[in-house]
Amino acid sequence: MKQQTSVDERFRENLARYGYKPCEVDVGDITFQAGQAESVHRWYRLTPSFAPAVVRFFVDQFGAGPSSLVFDPFAGRGTTVIECQKLGIPAVGFEINPLLAEVASRSLIWRPRRSKLFGRFCDEVDRRIRDARRLAVDDLLRRTGASLPDIHHVFRWWRPEV
Numbered sequence: 057m058k059q060q061t062s063v064d065e066r067f068r069e070n071l072a073r074y075g076y077k078p079c080e081v082d083v084g085d086i087t088f089q090a091g092q093a094e095s096v097h098r099w100y101r102l103t104p105s106f107a108p109a110v111v112r113f114f115v116d117q118f119g120a121g122p123s124s125l126v127f128d129p130f131a132g133r134g135t136t137v138i139e140c141q142k143l144g145i146p147a148v149g150f151e152i153n154p155l156l157a158e159v160a161s162r163s164l165i166w167r168p169r170r171s172k173l174f175g176r177f178c179d180e181v182d183r184r185i186r187d188a189r190r191l192a193v194d195d196l197l198r199r200t201g202a203s204l205p206d207i208h209h210v211f212r213w214w215r216p217e218v
């Protein structure tokens with residue numbers, strides 16, 4: 057009679073068959089929590105996410121690189137595709153939940169294009185700051201109607217010409 061094996065035993069057998077060595081890990085290192093300390097991953101908190109370190113582990117295991125194509129059929133908030141983009145590895149993710157698909161897609165845009173209007177606004181702010189820098193403090197205060205806060209020993213820290 058074939059002996060029943062537990063899920064745990066079969067898991068260990070499979071690990072051994074494919075050459076993986078089981079190791080103890082802190083659950084906080086492989087769940088979404090670890091991602092909260094990493095750029096982009098922390099933009100959106102999805103508790104069923106895995107940690108970016110999990111992606112790095114498998115990238116390393118499979119020797120994936122710039123000429124590979126990583127595929128995550130259950131992309132969630134995009135941990136795999138985000139981490140691959142950080143590592144310069146092409147990746148594609150499928151996600152059935154439209155909100156998560158949107159979050160993941162947006163998380164891959166790191167150089168937002170400035171709209172024309174926003175661009176003009178930034179240029180105007182920039183111009184005003186440059187103009188203001190040319191004015192003496194008294195002129196600036198007069199023009200803007202602002203007042204200087206009463207800072208104790210202010211000229212001990214900042215010289216008048218500054």
Ligand SMILES: C[S@@+](CC[C@H](N)C(=O)[O-])C[C@H]1O[C@@H](n2cnc3c(N)ncnc32)[C@H](O)[C@@H]1O
Binds near residue numbers: 135
């Ligand atoms: C556990 S989450 C994956 C989280 C992901 N590893 C991450 O770090 O963000 C599983 C995801 O699979 C998605 N999903 C389930 N069935 C799917 C299907 N048939 N096609 C695409 N995505 C699916 C779910 O919406 C869910 O977001």
